[in-house]
Amino acid sequence: MRGRMSDVERQGEPDGLMLFDGVCHLCDGTVRTVLAWDRHGPIRFTPIQSIYGRELALAHGLDPDTPESFLFFDHGRPLRKTAAIAAxxxxxxxxxxxxxxxxxxxxxxxxxxxxxxxxxxxRLWGRSDRCMVPTPEQGARFVLDRP
Incomplete structure (x- = not known):
């Protein structure tokens, strides 16, 4: 599955991409909320457990096995924490x-x-044994391999 590419991504940098912990219930809930709030928007997702997600995490200093933050790529800039949420x-x-x-x-x-x-x-929200599986309608918004 591949999402649509932006001009920034054609130049080699992700844009509008949320790298998230796919087994975290809080993170999964955040993805589902963004999908509900922005049904046809430009935000796409990749779980840190995917090959592409692991590559991005390692390239930007996150341990993919124990991530302490998600990343949001805003016009090619990897953002974390409050800056990522705001973007x-x-x-x-x-x-x-x-x-x-x-x-x-x-x-x-x-x-x-x-x-x-x-x-x-x-501890507060729990975790799954596996990543969420997007519906066919949501599938185009998930990037599991390098664009």
Whole structure:
């Protein structure tokens, strides 16, 4: 399965791509929420457990076996934590994009809250034995191998 490529990706850099922990219920829920809020939008997804996801994680300093953050690629820039959330929110339709105001909050505090949630995500939300399987309609938004 391959998602649509942007001009940035044609130049070798991902764009609008969310690298997420596919066995994390919180992360899976986030992906499902983005899919529901932005049914036909440009945001695409790749689980860190895929070959492409592992490559991206390693290339950008994330341990694919114990990821402490997700990555969101915004015009080729890999973002983490609060910056990643804000960039992803900006690509959603209104009113959801308005939540990107979190980018104006003190980064130290928001990243600290993010770190706490990430460190406790399996305990608080649980985990699966395998990654979610997208529906046929969602399939075009998932990238499992190098574009």
């Amino acid at each position: 992803l929110l900006r690509r959603l339709p209104a009113p959801w994009r308005w939540l990107a105001v979190i980018d104006g909050l003190p980064r130290g505090l928001t990243d600290m809250a993010y770190d706490w949630m990430a460190a406790n995500r399996y």
